[in-house]
Amino acid sequence: MTQPASDTAATVVKTTCPYCGVGCGVLASPDGRGGAGIAGDPEHPANRGRLCSKGSALGETLSLENRLLHPEIDGRRASWEEALGAVTGGLRRIAEAHGPDSIAFYLSGQLLTEDYYVANKLAKGFLGTPHVDTNSRLCMSSAVAAHRRAFGSDTVPGCYEDLDEADLLVLTGSNTAWCHPILFRRMIDARAKRGTKIVVIDPRRTQTGEEADLFLGLRPGSDTALFSGLLVHLAATGKLDPRFIKEHTAGFDGAIERARQIAPDVAATAAATGLAEADVAAFFALFAETKRVVTCFSMGVNQSAQGTDKGNAIINCHLATGRIGQPGMGPFSLTGQPNAMGGREVGGLANMLAAHMHFAPEEVDRVKRFWNAPRIITGEGMKAIALFEAIERGKIKALWVMGTNPVVSMPQADRVLAAIAKLDLFVVSEAVADSDTARAAGHKTILLPALAWGEKDGTVTNSERRISRQRAFLKAPGEARADWAIMSEIGRRLGHGAAFPYTNVAQIFREHAALSAFENNGSRDFDIGGLVELNDRAYEAAAPVQWPLPKKLSGKGGQPRLFGDGRFFTFDRRARFVAVQAPALATAPSAPFPLVLNTGRVRDHWHTMTRTGKSQRLSAHRAVPFVEVSPEDARRLQLAEGGFARVTTEQGSAVLEVTVTDGVRPGEIFAPMHWSAMTASDARVGALTRGMPDPVSGQPELKATPAALEAVAFRSRGYLITREPQAAPQGWWWARATVQDGSGLIFATQDGSREIALALRGAFQGLDIAEYSDHGRGLYRLAAYDGARLVASLAVVPGEASRPDWELAKSAFAAGALESGDRRALLTGRAATPSAGPTICACHGVGLDVITACIAAGAGSVEAVGAACKAGTNCGSCIPEIRKLLPEPLARSAA
Numbered sequence: 001m002t003q004p005a006s007d008t009a010a011t012v013v014k015t016t017c018p019y020c021g022v023g024c025g026v027l028a029s030p031d032g033r034g035g036a037g038i039a040g041d042p043e044h045p046a047n048r049g050r051l052c053s054k055g056s057a058l059g060e061t062l063s064l065e066n067r068l069l070h071p072e073i074d075g076r077r078a079s080w081e082e083a084l085g086a087v088t089g090g091l092r093r094i095a096e097a098h099g100p101d102s103i104a105f106y107l108s109g110q111l112l113t114e115d116y117y118v119a120n121k122l123a124k125g126f127l128g129t130p131h132v133d134t135n136s137r138l139c140m141s142s143a144v145a146a147h148r149r150a151f152g153s154d155t156v157p158g159c160y161e162d163l164d165e166a167d168l169l170v171l172t173g174s175n176t177a178w179c180h181p182i183l184f185r186r187m188i189d190a191r192a193k194r195g196t197k198i199v200v201i202d203p204r205r206t207q208t209g210e211e212a213d214l215f216l217g218l219r220p221g222s223d224t225a226l227f228s229g230l231l232v233h234l235a236a237t238g239k240l241d242p243r244f245i246k247e248h249t250a251g252f253d254g255a256i257e258r259a260r261q262i263a264p265d266v267a268a269t270a271a272a273t274g275l276a277e278a279d280v281a282a283f284f285a286l287f288a289e290t291k292r293v294v295t296c297f298s299m300g301v302n303q304s305a306q307g308t309d310k311g312n313a314i315i316n317c318h319l320a321t322g323r324i325g326q327p328g329m330g331p332f333s334l335t336g337q338p339n340a341m342g343g344r345e346v347g348g349l350a351n352m353l354a355a356h357m358h359f360a361p362e363e364v365d366r367v368k369r370f371w372n373a374p375r376i377i378t379g380e381g382m383k384a385i386a387l388f389e390a391i392e393r394g395k396i397k398a399l400w401v402m403g404t405n406p407v408v409s410m411p412q413a414d415r416v417l418a419a420i421a422k423l424d425l426f427v428v429s430e431a432v433a434d435s436d437t438a439r440a441a442g443h444k445t446i447l448l449p450a451l452a453w454g455e456k457d458g459t460v461t462n463s464e465r466r467i468s469r470q471r472a473f474l475k476a477p478g479e480a481r482a483d484w485a486i487m488s489e490i491g492r493r494l495g496h497g498a499a500f501p502y503t504n505v506a507q508i509f510r511e512h513a514a515l516s517a518f519e520n521n522g523s524r525d526f527d528i529g530g531l532v533e534l535n536d537r538a539y540e541a542a543a544p545v546q547w548p549l550p551k552k553l554s555g556k557g558g559q560p561r562l563f564g565d566g567r568f569f570t571f572d573r574r575a576r577f578v579a580v581q582a583p584a585l586a587t588a589p590s591a592p593f594p595l596v597l598n599t600g601r602v603r604d605h606w607h608t609m610t611r612t613g614k615s616q617r618l619s620a621h622r623a624v625p626f627v628e629v630s631p632e633d634a635r636r637l638q639l640a641e642g643g644f645a646r647v648t649t650e651q652g653s654a655v656l657e658v659t660v661t662d663g664v665r666p667g668e669i670f671a672p673m674h675w676s677a678m679t680a681s682d683a684r685v686g687a688l689t690r691g692m693p694d695p696v697s698g699q700p701e702l703k704a705t706p707a708a709l710e711a712v713a714f715r716s717r718g719y720l721i722t723r724e725p726q727a728a729p730q731g732w733w734w735a736r737a738t739v740q741d742g743s744g745l746i747f748a749t750q751d752g753s754r755e756i757a758l759a760l761r762g763a764f765q766g767l768d769i770a771e772y773s774d775h776g777r778g779l780y781r782l783a784a785y786d787g788a789r790l791v792a793s794l795a796v797v798p799g800e801a802s803r804p805d806w807e808l809a810k811s812a813f814a815a816g817a818l819e820s821g822d823r824r825a826l827l828t829g830r831a832a833t834p835s836a837g838p839t840i841c842a843c844h845g846v847g848l849d850v851i852t853a854c855i856a857a858g859a860g861s862v863e864a865v866g867a868a869c870k871a872g873t874n875c876g877s878c879i880p881e882i883r884k885l886l887p888e889p890l891a892r893s894a895a
Contacts, residue, residue, distance in 0.1 A: 013473035014041055016460055017055045018110065018453040019606050021335030022046055022182050023462025024055055025544070028454065028473045035062050036454065036473060044544060046160060046462055052181035052875035053604050053618065053842035060615035062454055062474065068433040069478025072447040080479060084486075086446055087400075088493040090425035094398045095127065100375065104131035104387055104396045107348050108403035109139070109337025112458030112470055114508040115483035116339070117346040118500070119402065120354060121371060122487050124347070126496045128375030130382075131396065133350040135404040136343050137384040137699060139336035142302040144344060145697035146311025147333070149578050150319070151563070152570035153525040154344055154356060158294065158330040159464040159546065159560040164190050165328035168290040172201035172223060172314070173300020173703075177208040178603040180298075180334050181877040184208065188876065197290070199283055201226065202300055203598060203703075204628075204670055205663040207880035214282055217665060219274035220596055220704045223301060224583045227313035228259035229269030230284055234320055239288040241322035248322075248566035248574055255316050255577035262582045272583065287317070292328035299336060299600065303703050308696040312578035319575050325564030334463055341461035345526055345547075346512060350381035351698075355516040356526035370518050371499065383698030384410070385691060391419040398425035402483055403450065407436040408608040408676040411691020411700045412651050413684055429483055432610045436676045436684075449480040453611070456482055458505045461547075465558070467528070468544040484508060506539035517551060525562070525569050530554035593649060593706035595633070598670045599685055600703075603877050604842045605674045613679055619737040620839035624746050624803075625683035627656040628670040629709065634660045637709055642802050644712040644733070644748060647671060649705050652687040655712055655733055657803075669709060673702075680735040681728065714748035714799035716756060716778060719806045721745075721793045721813055729759050740814040744806065753780040753796045764792055772827040783826045788817035793826055804829065807837060807847070840881050843874035851885055860886070 017024040025044020029037040038059040042049030071083035078086075094102055105123050107116060123132045144154045151157075163169065163186045176184040188211070190196040200212035201223070209215040218226060234240055235256055245252050263269040266284065270277040287293060295318065301310045315331045323329040335341055347354035357363040359379050368376040382390055388410060390396045399420070410416045420426060420440045428445060430438050431452040438447055450456075454474040461467050484502065491500035502508050510532055517529025529551040534542065546558030553559070568575045604618040612618045627647055629639055639645055641660045646653055647669065656671055664670050675683035688707070691700035714733065720726060725743040728734040732749040749756065754775045761769070764784040772781040778798035784791050793809040812818055812826055836847030846869050854868040862882050866873040872882050 011473065013471050014044075014469070015454075015471045015473065016338070016468040017051070017058070018338050018470070018611070019052075019054050020180055021337060021340060021463040022180050023338065023460060023466060023468055024051055024182055025468065026051070026055065026058065030473050034064065034474065035059055044468070046464070046466060046468075046544070047182045050182050050185060050875060052877060054606055054612060056843050056874060057612070057615040057617045058453070060617060061611045063614060064477050065614065066433055067452070067477060067480075068430055068438065068447055068449040069480060070449060071479065072445070074443040074445070080481075083446055083448060084489055084493065087425075087427055087448075088490055090446075091127065091398060091490070092494065094424060098397050100128035101131060102395065102397040103127060103129045104382070104391070104399050105129075105133075106384070106387065106399060106401045106404065106406060107132065107134040107343065109134065109136045109340035109343055110403040111339060111343065111483060112456060112460060112505075113339060113342035113346060113467075113512065114458040114505045115402070115487075116343050116348045117354075117508055117512045118484040118487045118491075118502070120347045121373075121499070122491050124353065124377045125367070125371045125373030126375055126491060126494065126499060128377060130377040130380060131350065131387055131390075132348065132381055133384045133387055134343050134348045135384070135406070135409060136337060136340040137349065138303065138409065138702070139299060140302055140333060140340050141349060141383075141699045142304065142307030142694055142697040143297070143311050143333035144349065145308040145694075146315060149308070149312055149696075150315045150576055151568045152576070153568075155525045155562055155569065156333055156463065156465055157325050157561060157563050158332050160186065161560060162294050162328050162330060162332065163187055165292060166190065166196055166294040167194065167292040167328065168197050168199065168286055168294075170199045170201065170287070170293065170295040171208060171212075172295065172297045173302070173310075174296055174298035174334055175202070175204075175206040175208045175600065176296065176298070176334065177211060177877050177880060178206065179336075179601055181875040183334070185876045197286060199286065203665060203668060207603075207877070209663070210880040210883065214279065214286070216273075216275055216279055216283060220598065220668065221304065221306065222273040222583050223310040224306060224313045224580050225263045225269060225272035226275075226280070227310075227317055228580065229263030229266065229272075229280065230287060230317050231256060231259040231313070231320060232263060233266065233284040234288055234317065237288055240320050244322035244566065245320060248568070249319050249577060250572070250574045251577035251579070252320065254579040258579035259316075262580075291323065293318075293323055294328065294330055294332050296332045296334050298334040300703060302699055303701065304699070305692045305694050305701040306581065306583060307694045307699050309578070309580035313580045316577050316580075319577060325561050327561075330561075332463075338462070339460040341463065341465065342459065342467075345461060345516075350383050350387070353377075355512075355518075356524055366519055367515070370515050373499070383693070385693045385698065385700055388416050388419055391423060394422060397423065398427075399423055400427040400429070401437055402429040405435050405437045405608040405610065405676065407440045408684055409673065409686050411686060411689040411702060413686040414652050429486060431480070434678055435608070435610055436678060448486055449478060450486070451476055451480050451482050455480065458484075459509060464546065464560075466544050466546045469542055504536065506534065506536045509539060510534060520550075522550075523569065530556070590706060593708050594667070595707045595709055596668045597647065597649060597688060597705040597707035598664075598668060598703050599673045599689060600670065602672045602674065605672075607674065608676045609674050609679055614738055616738045616740045617839070617842045617845055619739070619744075620845075621842050622672070623737040623744070624657045624735040625654070625672065625675040625680050625685070626659045627709070628659045628661050628664050630664050630666045630668070631660055631662060632666040633669075633709070634658070637711060639709070639711050644714060645709050646712050647688060648708045648710075649688045649690065651690060651705075654685060654688060655682045669707060675735065678736075681733050683735065715750045715752055716796050717748040717799050717801070718756070718794065718796035718804055719744060719746050719809070720760065721806065721809050723791050726763065739810045742813045744810070746803065746806075748799060753778045756780060756796050757782070760794060767791060770823060770827060781827050781829065783823065790818055790826075795829065841871035841874075841878045843878075844870040846871040848885075851882060855885060855887075862886075
């Protein structure tokens with residue numbers, strides 16, 4: 001096995017960020033104490049040295065707090081020998097009793113390609129179960145299906161350089177400024193350099209929409225109507241490419257006929273989408289008159305019951321105009337996870353086999369011969385939604401989850417939690433000891449400690465088909481092992497030693513590359529045969545490359561664009577237009593649930609916060625789970641900014657803090673999906689979503705669930721900051737956030753200030769306690785000291801008041817010894833000197849009050865603010881918020 005770099009401060013290791021699909025290069029400098037300095041890699045073509053707030057804070061997420069360091073069986077520590085024996089015996093027993101298709105694997109875009117490859121080979125080739133799916137089913141499987149229908153293969157046609165060279169960028173269903181910040185900075189750079197226009201299409205006016213030249217706040221689920229209308233407009237105004245259509249495509253007549261039925265003109269398109277006719281006409285004209293157009297689509301398109309049709313409606317417009325495979329033009333799927341693409345390459349989805357092959361008899365035979373696989377599967381397995389429903393029914397008896405947290409992230413997550421309890425065997429390969437999924441089945445679980453980022457070694461593939469190395473720079477903690485090594489050992493114990501002889505990741509990668517090239521005469525898009533002969537040393541030093549990279553291109557950097565020659569991967573080499581279905585909101589609001597719940601991400605957190613939740617910088621921007629509601633609905637429902645509301649759907653409910661914003665349309669609400677039972681009392685938004693699957697891709701709808709909203713009143717609210725995490729009393733609402741050198745608990749309760757003091761004061765016995773109380777007004781503050789060191793700070797206010805500002809207390813925790821004035825300030829809540837305020841720029845830790853002071857002192861533009869305090873000068877994802885702070889005339893002139 002490849003050894004990690006020595007844990008010394010002098011070493012700089014080139015690796016790849018573990019967050020989104022941008023695939024940024026990272027320079028990691030281990031400090032010799034288990035941590036590392038982090039910087040962007042200026043030589044990596046994906047980011048050119050830039051990192052977003054999450055990537056910049058990676059060094060703050062490397063602690064071993066909450067790490068799973070030893071195997072566990074039924075809640076007790078076990079040896080690897082015992083744990084591996086239990087997994088092997090359980091799989092063998094269940095396969096013999098119920099058949100191999102009673103076993104399932106649920107994988108993750110967080111796995112490295114080599115881990116993914118071994119898992120897929122073990123399950124589909126040797127255990128003989130087709131039921132292998134991945135959390136990528138929830139993020140980009142509709143894009144996969146749309147690509148396959150249009151191109152005959154799951155091929156992303158373009159590359160990031162197209163974002164630099166486009167004259168029009170259309171962002172649909174993508175809050176790129178927050179979810180892919182480094183790519184968004186490239187887009188903004190293109191606007192500054194070449195005048196590129198940016199159109200944003202989204203039901204929410206997100207931070208990306210704030211930066212758009214044209215924002216289209218369309219009705220949820222109406223994307224197919226908009227792009228069908230665009231196709232009709234292109235035909236009506238003579239903007240098609242008849243030669244390209246005739247020579248390189250098929251199915252245009254059916255597609256345009258269906259488009260005319262859906263949206264025959266601008267007026268009909270406006271009516272179907274809820275947009276103003278003038279805005280629709282402006283978008284159509286921009287697209288029609290601009291040759292270099294890139295249309296980027298992401299979760300807002302994919303996470304839909306009609307996600308595949310939405311993707312094909314977009315692709316239809318590019319095929320019809322021949323705008324594909326050329327510099328600055330093409331449809332572009334922005335992938336959610338760091339290695340969702342790598343999972344697609346190895347067949348990690350239930351409807352794929354391996355190396356972008358599927359289940360045609362000749363493909364099954366090809367993979368069977370290459371693997372010498374005795375139990376090769378011959379057809380598709382169950383996709384994620386169906387898989388967990390089968391567990392619920394008792395059809396699936398064994399489940400192995402790797403590197404993901406479905407009890408939080410899956411739709412109808414409460415059903416998922418209940419279903420897992422029915423399993424005969426539940427195996428979880430995990431880095432985190434107390435994730436919701438790791439503790440889902442109580443004592444009916446085998447936990448296997450896996451390596452985390454910084455410890456594991458392999459490759460990932462980003463959204464532009466670029467394969468990069470993720471290198472180890474820290475030692476494996478405790479008894480943690482690589483996922484590929486765990487599965488290889490299981491394969492050997494099941495009697496398949498010849499198929500799983502791996503001793504390092506380079507061996508696995510070479511086999512993966514060889515399979516991609518095996519009997520590949522150019523009819524398959526995925527071919528990295530040019531990398532088959534990499535020896536261990538060359539693999540260790542490998543620079544980022546794009547596929548396809550067949551053997552004839554060995555030594556080159558791969559192919560940045562495909563389809564520029566008009567040849568696709570269908571049997572006749574022609575692309576296919578798709579006649580899409582008319583949009584229909586399958587989860588339409590009704591009397592009990594009159595609102596539409598949309599879900600998504602926030603800027604500084606990732607998935608279920610098992611990593612980003614460790615960073616005090618990343619926890620500062622959005623510290624509590626929230627629901628966004630329009631001013632109109634807030635007035636109607638008597639909701640106040642910063643108050644509380646219960647979101648209810650047919651699937652469940654959650655209590656969230658209220659954010660009133662004109663960024664959401666009346667009748668719609670938005671809640672982020674990050675908080676779990678680890679980090680909040682009542683905020684698992686995944687449990688609220690209906691998740692109706694797309695009939696083609698199987699991807700669940702996460703953007704449009706019928707919902708109701710009502711105000712929730714608490715008698716008291718406040719915060720508690722302690723050096724070690726403190727549990728909230730039973731029945732309280734709470735959310736946990738990391739602060740520097742401590743743990744923060746924001747809470748609300750029906751208890752009064754006196755009861756709260758009694759409930760919490762006892763935890764600080766033996767310490768020097770200072771208190772302020774006015775229980776008649778519902779006010780209470782406490783500060784506890786160990787000598788001169790602050791170890792706890794508590795503030796309580798009445799429930800109807802605003803949440804007390806904890807910035808002063810956070811600063812005091814980070815300060816060490818406190819002077820008498822600072823001690824008084826903790827009890828009064830009034831600082832002698834102004835605080836930085838709530839964090840706006842997480843990259844540089846710049847607060848609201850600092851930015852507003854810079855503006856008051858004369859900083860009249862985003863650039864001037866950046867020069868004064870650095871805010872907005874790194875990834876730029878805070879720039880929309882900074883722009884809003886400028887006086888209106890200045891903000892307008894800066895737009």
